[in-house]
Amino acid sequence: xxxxxxVETVRRALDARCRGKVVESVRVGRPTFYRRPPxxxxxxLTGGTVRGFSRRGKxxxxxxxxxxxxxxxxxxxxxxxxxxxxxxxxLExxxxxxLLRFHDSRRFGRVGCPLPELGPEPLDDAxxxxxxxxxxxxxxxxxxxxxxxxxxxxxxxxxxxxxxLHAAGVRxxxxxxxxxxxxxxxxxxxxxxxLEAGVALGGATLDDESFLDPLGRPGRMQERVKxxxxxxxxxxGAAVLGTRRSIGGRASLYCPSCQR
DNA sequence: CCTATCTCCTGTAGGC
DNA sequence: TGCCTACAGGAGATAG
Numbered sequence: 001x002x003x004x005x006x007v008e009t010v011r012r013a014l015d016a017r018c019r020g021k022v023v024e025s026v027r028v029g030r031p032t033f034y035r036r037p038p039x040x041x042x043x044x045l046t047g048g049t050v051r052g053f054s055r056r057g058k059x060x061x062x063x064x065x066x067x068x069x070x071x072x073x074x075x076x077x078x079x080x081x082x083x084x085x086x087x088x089x090x091l092e093x094x095x096x097x098x099l100l101r102f103h104d105s106r107r108f109g110r111v112g113c114p115l116p117e118l119g120p121e122p123l124d125d126a127x128x129x130x131x132x133x134x135x136x137x138x139x140x141x142x143x144x145x146x147x148x149x150x151x152x153x154x155x156x157x158x159x160x161x162x163x164x165l166h167a168a169g170v171r172x173x174x175x176x177x178x179x180x181x182x183x184x185x186x187x188x189x190x191x192x193x194x195l196e197a198g199v200a201l202g203g204a205t206l207d208d209e210s211f212l213d214p215l216g217r218p219g220r221m222q223e224r225v226k227x228x229x230x231x232x233x234x235x236x237g238a239a240v241l242g243t244r245r246s247i248g249g250r251a252s253l254y255c256p257s258c259q260r
Numbered sequence: 261c262c263t264a265t266c267t268c269c270t271g272t273a274g275g276c
Numbered sequence: 277t278g279c280c281t282a283c284a285g286g287a288g289a290t291a292g
Contacts, residue, residue: 001285001286073286075269075286075287076269076284076286077269105270105271106270107269108268108270108285108287109286116287139262139263141263150287157286158285158286244283248265250284250286251283
């Protein structure tokens with residue numbers, strides 16, 4: 001499922017490929033998106049010049065000269081490809097003679113939606129231990145649910161939140177307000193580190209096809225994962241514990257030895 | 261405001 | 277082998 005590093009990987013590939021090119025045609029794909037796409041607004045992209053692709057949290061923005069930007073969210077199964085085929089093409093743009101396609105088999109993705117209110121970028125200086133401690137303070141919800149709340153910090157999903165908590169030595173079910181300043185600082189630092197590693201490695205491709213960049217290439221972050229999707233901890237070898245759909249309705253895994 | 265639960269959807273994995 | 281069900285996931289809506 002695409003989180004900040006996967007979206008950034010897509011952004012870089014598309015930005016390099018499409019910048020300065022013209023959107024020659026737009027085809028709004030088959031029936032409906034999960035939330036109805038503004039088909040007329042999407043068709044109006046025709047003739048626009050691509051200024052570039054930018055990213056905010058897990059959202060990808062296609063920026064055009066003199067026109068409103070188009071927001072994409074990949075949801076869990078969304079993919080943007082250059083030329084790739086699938087039965088689930090929701091939007092197809094011809095850009096500089098190449099077919100840029102948005103696919104989404106499960107329809108949790110979006111295109112053309114407004115950009116919601118989001119917390120700070122976790123790779124920016126505004127996101128640090130002091131900020132995290134301040135927003136977690138006094139809250140009883142599980143810390144994992146809160147760091148995945150995009151209004152508090154924009155970009156962590158289940159994989160990177162799980163890995164950040166492991167790297168910080170904090171169990172996912174801990175009440176957010178129970179974290180010390182030092183733990184909040186460790187968690188902010190760990191979040192930054194796992195996300196930076198994810199970006200550097202081109203995202204995490206956990207099982208076949210789960211994430212591929214626009215040219216169909218897998219990432220390598222899965223090689224660095226310590227607990228997510230594992231039976232034993234990648235640091236100490238202890239059996240990974242976890243429960244299904246336990247926190248925010250999502251599976252939560254942790255190492256009982258490395259995490260307190 | 262805060263928290264927990266439910267919903268959207270469909271490909272895949274597991275059970276029988 | 278093949279059918280059937282449960283499950284996964286992000287984010288928004290809703291209820292308490």
